[in-house]
Amino acid sequence: MxxxxxxxxxxxxxxxxxEATIDLAALRGNLAALRERTRGPELMAVVKADAYGHGAVSCAREAVAAGARWLGTATPEEALGLRAAGIGAEQARILCWLWTPGGPWAQALRAEIDISVSGQWAMDELLAAVRETGVQGRVHLKADTGLGRNGCQPRDWPALVAAARAAEAEGLIKVAGLWSHFAAADEPGHPSIRLQLDGFAEAVATAERAGLRPEVRHLANSPATLLLPESYYDLVRPGLAMYGLSPVPEVGGPADFGLRPxxxxxxxxxxxxxxxxxxxxxxxxxxxxxxxxxxxxxxxxxxxxxxxxxxxxxxxxxxxxxxxxxxxxxxxxxxxxxxxxxxxxxxxxxxxxxxxxxxxxxxxxxxxxxxxxxxxxxxxxxxxxxxxxxxxx
Known part of the structure; x- marks a missing residue:
């Protein structure tokens, strides 16, 4: 009691x-408010870091029940944990983006997890696992458009795109996504925002000229989902906003965006x-x-x-x-x-x-x-x- x-x-x-009480009705309401705001693109419910402390499995299940077709995780262990909890590929695609050498590539392939690739070393390890398992990989190529963390630098992007296209032609992978991440979308007017928007558009154009036809292109994190409609593309990736907190408190609190903690x-x-x-x-x-x-x-x-x-x-x-x-x-x-x-x-x-x-x-x-x-x-x-x-x- x-x-x-x-x-x-x-x-x-x-x-x-x-005790931490987690209001799942509020979570569903937040997802509905974000859908209403974006009107069109798919929504990826980001449940990394144990759903920002809220409980990954419970929040992922609730997000899927609310209509989210994509889930986002950082580590392979997080993604595999969701599959082990019974969230199948027929319910939601799961993207995992933080890989290190020797990671559980084969397990991820067998679990039908979408895999982010930011460099040739990752492509090489993934393709080795594809050949070992006989399971075609679903890949999201990540471009570094200015954040300076994970992602492929512009000078290396054409080569990574060419390698992905060759592997796709061989039937080893399907390039399911192209993506990047903002450095300062939570600072309206920051000069990096325009540069990253332009940089991502160029990265997409380069990939499409090489013959890639991804299922989704995605750039918008929580602040961009709230403030930058031009960043929406095919998919938005709300994290903090999904949990009812404002990523841009200087602009507005949760209630200003129809969100509830x-x-x-x-x-x-x-x-x-x-x-x-x-x-x-x-x-x-x-x-x-x-x-x-x-x-x-x-x-x-x-x-x-x-x-x-x-x-x-x-x-x-x-x-x-x-x-x-x-x-x-x-x-x-x-x-x-x-x-x-x-x-x-x-x-x-x-x-x-x-x-x-x-x-x-x-x-x-x-x-x-x-x-x-x-x-x-x-x-x-x-x-x-x-x-x-x-x-x-």
Whole structure:
């Protein structure tokens, strides 16, 4: 069962120290809002990094049920895990893009996973696995249009395209996609945006002149999906936006884009005690009480994903009021100074949620810690159980 907080909304399951609740109805609503915004291209639900901390299998299943025909993962292990969980190729294509030498190419081929290739070494290893297994590979060639991470440099692109075309003519692979990734789509007006749009158009033209006819061309990540219709092509790849957080908070919050945060993180007070003025709190005594006060112990720490950078800055809500982490965040716990307020052991502590009840949001935590909301939700660790609400079936 769950306990009710002061607003009457059930959040925290009885007997747990901390819990992340995942609102799958909100996730479906976010996907619907993104489809409405883009009107035409396919949608790839990006579920890498355990679906940004929300739970890859549950979120992938919900996305597929909501009509997503593509799923995006970073590592081969993530992609293979989705197939092992029963998400078959007839339900969704899965693209995996972060390969290293000696990777599980053969397993990926047998699992019907689409494979991103950014250089000749990867093409060579993939083709060796194709010949070993007898399974034709589905390949997405990735161009580096200016991000400077993964992807093939423009000077090497014609050679990679030619190698892919030759392998395709031999029946070893099918070039299913051409793609790239933005460096600064979250900064409207950044000069790199235009350069990357033009660079990708040229990369596509080069591939098409060589005879490649990909199923999908894709460039738009979450910020581009929200702000750059000219980047849509055949497929958009929302990640953070799918989970109801804004990748462009300076432009607008989730509600401005029709999105609703999917994750809420709550805990319960493990100890409440009265202390005198001048009492040091947590490691190093970086916080000392200014007078007689009440301290509350929140049993969740950096081993659970609470940033140590939240020491002295991280916001929480107890009994409808905001408090700030007092002193250092420790491995398993942190302290809040409740001042003269009354609290009891077991009271609910809202670390972040959708903000509808006045609680902090992941964006608030990102600002407090000098980071981004992506990191806040993604780093919530495995010691924190996930509870799923509003599943479609």
């Amino acid at each position: 769950t306990t009710a907080n002061t607003t009457g909304t059930a959040l925290l399951t009885d007997g747990v120290r901390a 999917v994750m809420a993180l709550t805990a319960r007070l493990a100890l409440v005690k009265h202390v005198p003025g001048g009492h040091g709190v947590s490691y190093g005594h970086h916080y000392t009480t200014s007078g007689e006060t009440t301290l509350g112990l929140v049993p969740i720490g950096y081993a659970d994903g609470i940033p140590r950078h939240a020491s002295g800055t991280g916001p929480v809500q107890v009994g409808g009021k905001w408090y700030t982490v007092a002193g250092r965040v420790a491995m398993d716990q942190f302290v809040i100074d409740l001042g003269g307020e009354t609290a009891q052991v077991g009271d609910e502590v809202r670390l972040f949620g959708n903000g509808e009840h006045g609680e902090p949001t992941a964006e608030d935590w990102g600002r407090a810690c000098g980071t981004i909301s992506y990191e806040i939700v993604t780093r919530i660790g495995g010691r924190v159980p996930r509870r799923y609400l509003g599943a479609s079936s």
